[in-house]
Amino acid sequence: MAWDDNLRGPALNIAASNDSPLRVVAGPGTGKTYALKRRVARFLEIGVQPENILIVTFTRVAAQDIEKEINELNVPGADRVVKGTLHSLCLSILIEAHVLENINRKPRMLMEYEKRFLLEDLGIYDNDEIAENYYDRRRRLLAFEAAWAREQNQIPGWPTEHSDRTFQNKLNSWLIIHEGLLVGEIISLTLGYLRTNPHCPEMARFTHILVDEYQDLNKAEQHLIDLISTNALLTIVGDEDQSIYEEFRYAHPEGISHFNEEHAQTIDIPLAECRRCPSNIVSMANNLISNNNFREDRELAPYPHINQGEIYLLQWDNLENESSGIADYLSQKINANEIDPGKTLILTPRRQIGYLIRDELRRRNIQAISFFQEEILDGNPKIIEESRAQQSLSLLKIMNSRIDRVAIRCWLGFGSLSLRKIEYHRLIDYCRQNTISINDALELAIDNRITIPRISGLLVRFRELKAIIGRLEIMSVEEIVNELFPTNEEWSVPFRAIIGNIDNTTTLRQITHSIESSIIHPEMPIDVNYVRIMSLHKSKGLTADNVIILGCLAGLLPNPPKEDDSIILQNRHMEEQRRLFYVAITRAKCKLILSSVITLPRGLAHKMRAVVYGTDPIIGTTRASPFLSELGSESPNTQIGEDWIQNI
Numbered sequence: 001m002a003w004d005d006n007l008r009g010p011a012l013n014i015a016a017s018n019d020s021p022l023r024v025v026a027g028p029g030t031g032k033t034y035a036l037k038r039r040v041a042r043f044l045e046i047g048v049q050p051e052n053i054l055i056v057t058f059t060r061v062a063a064q065d066i067e068k069e070i071n072e073l074n075v076p077g078a079d080r081v082v083k084g085t086l087h088s089l090c091l092s093i094l095i096e097a098h099v100l101e102n103i104n105r106k107p108r109m110l111m112e113y114e115k116r117f118l119l120e121d122l123g124i125y126d127n128d129e130i131a132e133n134y135y136d137r138r139r140r141l142l143a144f145e146a147a148w149a150r151e152q153n154q155i156p157g158w159p160t161e162h163s164d165r166t167f168q169n170k171l172n173s174w175l176i177i178h179e180g181l182l183v184g185e186i187i188s189l190t191l192g193y194l195r196t197n198p199h200c201p202e203m204a205r206f207t208h209i210l211v212d213e214y215q216d217l218n219k220a221e222q223h224l225i226d227l228i229s230t231n232a233l234l235t236i237v238g239d240e241d242q243s244i245y246e247e248f249r250y251a252h253p254e255g256i257s258h259f260n261e262e263h264a265q266t267i268d269i270p271l272a273e274c275r276r277c278p279s280n281i282v283s284m285a286n287n288l289i290s291n292n293n294f295r296e297d298r299e300l301a302p303y304p305h306i307n308q309g310e311i312y313l314l315q316w317d318n319l320e321n322e323s324s325g326i327a328d329y330l331s332q333k334i335n336a337n338e339i340d341p342g343k344t345l346i347l348t349p350r351r352q353i354g355y356l357i358r359d360e361l362r363r364r365n366i367q368a369i370s371f372f373q374e375e376i377l378d379g380n381p382k383i384i385e386e387s388r389a390q391q392s393l394s395l396l397k398i399m400n401s402r403i404d405r406v407a408i409r410c411w412l413g414f415g416s417l418s419l420r421k422i423e424y425h426r427l428i429d430y431c432r433q434n435t436i437s438i439n440d441a442l443e444l445a446i447d448n449r450i451t452i453p454r455i456s457g458l459l460v461r462f463r464e465l466k467a468i469i470g471r472l473e474i475m476s477v478e479e480i481v482n483e484l485f486p487t488n489e490e491w492s493v494p495f496r497a498i499i500g501n502i503d504n505t506t507t508l509r510q511i512t513h514s515i516e517s518s519i520i521h522p523e524m525p526i527d528v529n530y531v532r533i534m535s536l537h538k539s540k541g542l543t544a545d546n547v548i549i550l551g552c553l554a555g556l557l558p559n560p561p562k563e564d565d566s567i568i569l570q571n572r573h574m575e576e577q578r579r580l581f582y583v584a585i586t587r588a589k590c591k592l593i594l595s596s597v598i599t600l601p602r603g604l605a606h607k608m609r610a611v612v613y614g615t616d617p618i619i620g621t622t623r624a625s626p627f628l629s630e631l632g633s634e635s636p637n638t639q640i641g642e643d644w645i646q647n648i
Contacts, residue, residue, distance in 0.1 A: 003041035010271050011035040015042050019267035020233040023259055027300040028586035029276025032237050036210055037069045040081060043208050050077035054206040056086050058213040061524040062541050086221055090190035093202050099193045106179040109520055110406060113377050113390050117410050120421045122170055140167050145184020146250040147220035156220035157191060178405040187220050194227045206232050214238035218251045241289050244537060244580045257296055273301045276543055277586055278309030280634040287632030289582045292575045310591040315624060316641035318599050319356055325645040326548060327360035334366060341366060345544040346533040347584050348551040350608045354533045367530035371538055376494040384415040389491050392484040399472055400512045405438060412461045423455045478502045536584045547588035552596040552625040555611030557581055581627050596624040
């Protein structure tokens with residue numbers, strides 16, 4: 001079909017526009033993907049080479065969705081349009097332009113559990129010690145990955161504070177020594193390459209660039225887009241009300257709302273009519289987000305004649321009753337074919353709540369799968385029994401590459417309350433002074449050919465590693481997998497699912513790559529036949545007929561701001577939390593259930609950082625999320641969950 005077939009209104013204007021930059025502020029469910037794909041269809045039909053069109057998405061899920069939509073256009077060349085995340089584009093640039101090679105870096109990505117060891121090691125300084133705790137270092141690492149642009153008005157690329165420069169120097173030294181790379185620094189490294197090589201082919205590669213979810217880009221990523229679009233038609237699409245990564249990665253909502261202030265001649269074509277959510281959910285969403293002060297004054301409009309949604313606000317006595325009651329409800333409706341499990345999303349701010357409902361559903365023979373960030377690598381690395389998954393993956397990486405220095409560092413630290421960071425610092429010091437590799441130093445030390453004082457704990461762990469490797473290296477690939485990921489261990493089940501079937505051609509490299517890709521860049525299945533359970537952040541980009549949000553409690557939604565933050569930062573934190581709730585409730589196409597509990601065990605409440613009251617030393621009293629009172633008159637009264645389930 002032609003690009004403008006049956007196209008009208010703002011979508012037609014977006015597809016037809018030749019303006020650049022073009023800003024499309026698109027609320028949830030307003031058809032941004034539909035408009036984008038028609039715009040791409042027009043480019044192709046007028047003769048733009050598909051290889052010169054770039055569509056940037058924030059997540060792989062969004063990239064898959066866009067790719068599916070574009071390919072369904074049946075326009076010649078649609079399958080050759082460049083589509084993907086900004087990180088994947090930048091990594092390909094760094095590799096193809098030999099940037100990593102020139103700066104002595106390797107494309108070996110660190111996982112979250114491996115960052116724990118990195119940050120512990122950075123806690124030991126020589127003569128320029130920084131007095132800060134682990135969490136302060138973690139926040140500084142986030143700033144490093146955002147190219148030090150903590151604020152929207154900062155220029156990304158260079159640390160200006162002495163403490164930041166010291167941290168960066170130590171961090172770079174660690175990453176070079178261990179031949180590792182942080183996912184976040186891919187952007188800053190590419191930024192540096194483009195800035196210093198204005199004649200490089202990447203600067204003129206694309207003539208038409210479309211950026212989805214622009215509000216989720218931090219300043220460094222926005223600046224990179226500006227560079228590669230210098231000679232291109234640029235289209236950005238996003239929504240400040242769906243900006244939920246300000247604290248995680250310094251992606252400020254002002255990036256899109258103030259875009260025109262830094263980009264002259266910006267043309268705006270808004271998309272405001274929500275075709276996804278029932279009108280009462282749209283009204284609730286508008287009421288909720290209107291409580292944010294730092295936003296443009298606009299509203300989401302319901303699609304004309306759309307039906308009312310089915311909405312329930314529930315409160316239960318405790319988590320067990322909540323998970324059991326919701327599971328009973330879903331079981332009854334699914335067995336009666338009134339609810340499709342594949343069109344049901346359960347969202348919760350804490351994985352402990354998610355695991356409870358998942359297990360209750362499985363007890364009722366309802367297939368349910370949870371998706372939480374790197375959950376299969378959960379566990380405290382300081383306790384051997386709690387970090388089996390981390391240890392097995394580290395061993396797999398070492399088997400795949402005997403010189404995986406990050407994996408070896410982790411292995412040496414497992415089981416120690418300090419992760420043996422002091423001993424490891426002594427080892428690194430020795431290696432620097434004697435120009436010897438970490439592996440060689442450990443090999444010589446266990447053979448008593450050199451002496452490195454006070455690293456006995458490291459040597460014990462290295463001898464254990466040598467013994468395990470010696471046993472594994474005479475095994476087949478299948479035997480190695482069975483040894484590292486036993487079939488009788490619950491923690492290994494997700495790994496076995498990723499690995500799949502092993503045949504005579506399967507290599508350890510393939511298995512390692514599959515596991516790393518699945519964890520670092522998890523696939524979020526869209527067309528499924530089971531109930532999906534995940535965090536509110538994970539639900540971004542997804543929709544479902546039935547959305548159930550558990551854990552609507554003060555302290556969880558919203559979680560409390562940091563006490564030492566300024567009033568301004570605390571207010572910004574609350575507004576981001578409200579935007580997160582806004583995103584969650586606008587996933588629903590038919591039914592929405594918002595659920596809370598009135599009591600929590602104090603130990604669990606402390607672990608989840610929920611707010612509890614009362615004098616009982618075991619059980620605390622909770623309060624429902626204050627966001628529930630901001631939903632307006634379209635929101636029904638809260639029912640007692642135990643009574644509600646009896647009447648379903």
